Amino acid sequence: MASLAPLDPASAYPAVIAGGRDRLAQIGHARQAILYGVGQVAGTAPVLESWIERSWQRCLARGKKPEQELIFEMLAPQTPRRTEEANHGLVQAARPVLEKLGQAIANTRYFAILTNAHGVVVDVNGQIDRRDRRVDLITRIGVDLSEQSVGTTAIGAALTELRSVWLHRGEHFFNANTAYSCAGAPLFGPDGECAGMLDLTGVDAVERPELKHLVEQSARSIENALMLNQPHRLLLRLNWSSRCLGEDTDGLICLDADGWVTGANPVARLMVAALTGTSGKTSKSPAAIHCSELLAIPFEMLFDAGRRDALGYQQALEVPLWSGLRLHALPLLEGSLQRMGGATPPAPPLPLKDVETALIRKAVTEARGNVMQAARALGISRATVYRRLGRQK
Incomplete structure (x- = not known):
């Protein structure tokens, strides 16, 4: 078995020992109050x-203690291969x-x-320094x-809470993870079920909460790639009339x-209320739902539009929901996406600084200029925000 030894509190939280009021100090005070019952939680909210x-x-209810040694079970030689095989669709x-x-x-x-729905690592990427034991153990x-x-981490929290999270140093449960x-x-x-989670982790790294937006x-x-690999005859790309079709913000059915x-992807389930609670299984399943229950038009019209697209006459439709709302829809027959996907080569990756700036600019745009x-x-x-966008307050 491999393990991470717990850190000494004085070295893990020097600001706390010194009585500082920065973020790490506040986290440290919260740890003392909640995990050890020492002091007040006031000011940490x-x-x-x-x-x-x-x-x-x-974690406390499971009998865990922050200061205990964190044990990682040694993996059998065949474990990586079996893990990849069992999660082939997600990994691909x-x-x-x-x-x-x-x-x-x-x-x-x-x-x-990348982990599966149980928190087991199925793939990793990036500059991974195997010489650093803290990196090697979790990758x-x-x-x-x-x-x-392993207690409170972004991986465990995202899978348990089913939401995106940001976690910094002492917000982890075990001292060894800080x-x-x-x-x-x-x-x-x-x-519609949780298939796994995506995590971006740094070791002794500068705090970058904007990475939460990037990971989302x-x-x-x-999720959209999983959808495109789903067996189907017709794919519907959906969005509101004010948005352009063809982006990751599209609903997919x-x-x-x-x-x-x-x-259906999560965006589609938010757009079309009738999808909530459906499993997206075949018509033989009692949980299945027909397209005619979602859209107030004959479903054959969607297939006709998809056939026109296959002939090169691609055109979005305005489709009514039974609620009275209207969406723009682009019906694509099976195989259309492969033809579209081969036409445009992927753009080269941007440096992280540029990615972060783009995310900040996008967030400001989505907030209609409300910084x-x-x-x-x-x-x-x-x-x-002002500094990264070079704007005056």
Whole structure:
């Protein structure tokens, strides 16, 4: 078995020992209050999010102690191969995204980790320094990084809370994990169930909460790749009339030849309320739903539009929902995406600084110029937004 020895509190939280008031000090005070019952939690609310405390409490309920040695089970030689085989679909869908991520975050001390729905590592990418034991232990294919195994981490929290998270150093439960900073987002499959999670982790790295936005967007790309690999006869790309079709922000619905839904991505489930709670299985399943229950038009019209697209007459349709709302839809017959995908080569990866600036600019645009709202969404200060965009306050 391999393990990480617990850190000495004085070395892990020098600001706390010195009585400082920076972020690490506040986290340290929260640890003392919640994990050891020492001192008050007052003043820590803006730093410690409720899901972190919930995770800490779950760890305590399992009899874990922050100061105990963290044990990583040694993996059998065949474990990596078996893990990859068992998660082949997820790994194949995610690998192009992981490769771009690995290049984008190069030289930042962050790397990408992909796990299955149980928190078991199935793939990694980025500049991984195997000489650093803290890195090597968590980037082995087949290692269990679930909350039950290694306590509060972005991986365990994202899978338990089913939400994207940012976790910095002492916000991890075990003292041995307080060198890590990580962003994580869950991945949902075509059936609407959690299929795994994507994590960006740094060791002794500068805190970069904006990576939470990056990991969310990357998770969306993986979810869409899973959708495109789902068996279907027709793919519907959906978006509101004010948005352009063809982006990762599209809702995606897969239909079989008879119009039954075989899968939908999370965006589509938000756009079309009737999809909520459906499994996206075949028409033989009692949980299946037909396209005619989603859209107030004959489903044959969608297939006709898809056939016109196959002949080179691509045109989005305005389709009504039964609620009265309207969406733009681009129906694509099976095989159309492969032809489209081969026409445009992938763009070269951008440096992390440029990626971060683009994410900040996008957040400001989505907030309609409200810098404070964008800063809150990204988890950074308003001053940071102004500085990165070169704008005057």
